[in-house]
Amino acid sequence: MESQSPPPIQGGNVQAPGSKWPTALGVIAIIFGIGGILQAVIAPFSAAMTKSSMQVFVDQGADQAQVDDFLVKLQSNSYLSGGICLVLGVILLVGGIMVLKRKPVSSVTLQAWAVLKILGGGFMIFKSMAIQKTQMEIMFTATGGSEAEMIGNITKYAMWFGLGFGFLWLIALPVFILIWFNREKIKTQMGEW
Numbered sequence: 001m002e003s004q005s006p007p008p009i010q011g012g013n014v015q016a017p018g019s020k021w022p023t024a025l026g027v028i029a030i031i032f033g034i035g036g037i038l039q040a041v042i043a044p045f046s047a048a049m050t051k052s053s054m055q056v057f058v059d060q061g062a063d064q065a066q067v068d069d070f071l072v073k074l075q076s077n078s079y080l081s082g083g084i085c086l087v088l089g090v091i092l093l094v095g096g097i098m099v100l101k102r103k104p105v106s107s108v109t110l111q112a113w114a115v116l117k118i119l120g121g122g123f124m125i126f127k128s129m130a131i132q133k134t135q136m137e138i139m140f141t142a143t144g145g146s147e148a149e150m151i152g153n154i155t156k157y158a159m160w161f162g163l164g165f166g167f168l169w170l171i172a173l174p175v176f177i178l179i180w181f182n183r184e185k186i187k188t189q190m191g192e193w
Helices: 021-059 064-100 105-143 146-180 184-191
Strands: none
Touching: 021 064, 021 105, 021 146, 064 105, 105 146, 105 184
């Protein structure tokens, strides 16, 4: 009975048998990175798309100056959001490519992305909420009446629920990455790259 020797390792990359997480995590990071970049491209158009719908409320009695101020803030926020999404998307894309190539620096890159995503994304959620609150005030001023007040109260709860859910969604992948790359088993595997 002949014993078969394992095939020689080529290219210097050592991968433990069954260690498929770099491919899976790399592909996920690349997909989300591209999504972030696309979101950055689309973000500046949000004010233009909202402008025509807000004019309807001016026709119903909302203050034109308040609507114009809202649109300026929305435009500024959309550029800021686009810039943050672009930076985060590029970092995530690069980190994903580095994981696929099994570069040890991918851990630092993706963990830096995770921290920046939580901070930048959290900041944008709260900033966007303030702008949405102004938009709701304009809408309720235009419609008026007790029905508008009741809808306004319901909307406040919905906004807080949306904020909480949005923040949980925002931190899901970053928290996973922070936990994943700080596991001893993963550090050991990456030490062999």
